[in-house]
Amino acid sequence: MAFQIVINLIIACMWMFLSESYSVPSFIAGYILGILLLLLLRRFVPDTFYLRRVMKILGLIMLFIKELFSSNMDIVKLVYTPKPDIESGIFELPTELKSNWEITLLANLISLTPLAHFPLQFHEIIQSYLFMQWILMIVMNPFSPLRIPLKKQLWR
Secondary structure, X not given: OHHHHHHHHHHHHHHHXXXXXXXXXXXXXXXXXXXXXXXXXXXXXXXXXXXXXXXXHHHHHHHHHHHHHHHHHHHHHHHHOOOOOOEOEEEEEEEOOOOHHHHHHHHHHHHHOOOEEEEEEEEOOOOEEEEXXXXXXXXXXXXXXXXXXXXXXXXX
């Protein structure tokens, strides 16, 4: 991925120098030309095309912002109800993550949302689990399309 970005920047700078126009629009035109060249020559460049990974990262950021906003709205609704039906619990979430940065990213994204607290990681030899304390264990709609598959509820 880094190799493709460097190649794309070199193509953009070469375009800017060859067109003798040292401006931002000329650099952007060269960058777009570099993207098109990398798309045409992707058979000869190692790894997958880097814009695919960039788009997936942007999609993850947009999904996180949407979920952060919706969980904040759920907390506002919960705070303003006269007698809230809060029943928290701890459950384990099985994950298929392999590297430490993936586990750290997932734990940080979960802990930044207000409905989930204290993600604790626990590794076993066979499988990896993430233990979480969830504020709304019972109130969650089981028919929601974004429900979390709870393998085992530890405490409620």
